[in-house]
Amino acid sequence: MNQNPQLRIVLAKVGLDGHDRGVKIITRGLRDAGFHVIYPGLWQSPEAVVRTVADEDADWLGISLLSGTHLTLVPRIMELLKQAGLAHVGVLVGGIIPEADIPKLAALGVARVFGPGTPLPDIVDFLRSQGSRTHA
């Protein structure tokens, strides 16, 4: 029996947002912290992201948005996750999110929003403190 299974996290760029420098840094940071990071690439639709989360049996979904579309795309993804029976999956949002919108995302069920300049260890510590969402 594996005592300390690696957490699986899907990191996604959704919609028309080609800025992937940030998400790639997070990808590398989480990999080096011992996570299994699944990165499906740019320009994912909400439907494609949810299918990836389902098929990969991910514990977490991290959505990177720098296009200002978070209040359109995040609600859509949260709704699709619920419909797909994936309400247990933890959702993080990263990128350019105005302070005022953070409570709105939290109200949708987003576990945390990490803005620019967040030290990587903060994200790692947060995920570790939450543990596995699927195999608690």
Next chain:
Amino acid sequence: MLDDLLQRLRSKDRLALARVLTLISRDEQLAEIRKAVGPKPDATPVIALTGNAGVGKSTLVGKLAEHLRAQHKTVAVLACDPESPLTGGALLGDRVRMPSRPDDDGLYIRSLAAASGHQAVAEHVDLMIRVLSAFGFDVILLETVGAGQGDTAVRSLADVVVVLLQPESGDELQWEKAGLLEIADVVVIHKSDLPGAERLQSQVRELLSLPGCRQIAVLPVSSKKNEGFVELWQAIVAAPRRDGPLEPAAQFLLRRAQQVLADRLLDRAGNVGPVVDRWKRHELDEEQAADELLHRLIE
């Protein structure tokens, strides 16, 4: 809870499939899952695709999967990427090169981390293959981490091994080196739109047509131009099955027996200390020590 999960698996619940594969990858409940799914039917072909990093394995797997979907065959992909031996972390990025078909239930893609130094594929892939074929997929595509040592494991897991080569990646002496080409049932000259592809193709053909070699198809494929996939699938289907001295089912059971034996021996490893000590003191050579260990473990 596991019973419930396996019941859902039997009724083709995709989330249950994903969770069972997670359990397998985490080394959990293996015996129960094995019992529940039974042996892999011979009718489900498993195609392994291997080759050096950057040769285009993920891209080709993705294109081949789309080609098969167009023929209404359902496809499961197991895509392996390496896991860090230091941190246990992994970047599983094969999906970037694969088709995104969120509404298509006939395509399942799963990324797997392969422990380093182990094999070119993740652990327990054999059981994952059984689960996927029991789930009803028509074809299983297995993408390896890369090529090199350990790929013999792929040979025993897959019905057909496709080795990918690309132009400008070494002279013909590279292919003479043992390992890569020996495991091939089909050789793909990938990125055949690049200069040098024809030359490479004729070099490899020449190499493989020496007296005594098995008949192996050598095919140009360009994922960029979407060319060669009809011929590739035909070659895969036509590749002779390499049965060897034992039929596949017997080989499979023997391998299983080896695993069971190894596990049982490990369980009893408590009373081997004296032998190890004598070996350390050079009272026994390696051969004798191993022999002694075996005797103690079996008693």
